[in-house]
Amino acid sequence: MLIRLAEPDDRDEVWAILEPVIRAGDTYALPRDMTKEEALAYWLAPERESFVAEADGAILGISYIRANQAGGGAHVANAGYMTAPEARGRGVASALCAHSLDRARERGFAAMQFNFVVASNTGAIRLWKQHGFEEVGRLPGAFMHPDLGPTNALVLFRTL
Known part of the structure; x- marks a missing residue:
């Protein structure tokens, strides 16, 4: 799997x-x-570095990395990930997460924070914890899930 910067032709x-x-x-x-x-x-905003994961010419997943906040919070990275439905369970999200952690270190970030991880997204939470993230906050009922109604959102954090 190749992870590279997203290009205009990838839209x-x-x-x-x-x-x-x-x-x-x-x-x-x-x-x-x-x-x-x-x-x-x-997803492709100028303040984000956006990436694609591809294999055999097909894009299997996407990610971005950016500063979590401006000014005094700019030393902490934030990232997002999505995987193509047909590529789920193939390690794409894990590879994108590992890549974003490496890229965040290269860019000089001291830590990475996920601000709003929906608590019912248990597969993602398990994966992020495998990559060293810890739950540091819980936002009660902060996400209105279309099936479950008010659902907690988590804040996950790890140093780099």
Whole structure:
């Protein structure tokens, strides 16, 4: 699997990964009716370094890394990940996470923080903890899950 910077020609394949996650509305706090252009502007924003994971010419997953906050919080990275439905369970998210941790170190970040991990996303939580993240906060009922209703969101953190 190759992880590389996203390129303008990747937009349609990036959208193909973004759209089902956004429409499902059960893991990301994004509007479920977000348009393609809005979603791509969000994921590929200039302040983010956006990556794709590909194998055999197909994009299997996407990620970004950015400063979590400006000013006094700019030494902590933030990242996001999505995997193509057909590529789930193949180690794509784990590879993207490991890559983002390495890239964050290269960029001089001291830590990484996930601000809003939906508590019902147990597979992702288990994976992030395997990569050294610890739960440092819990936001009661902060996410309105489409099936479960008010659901906790977690804050996960690890030093680099």
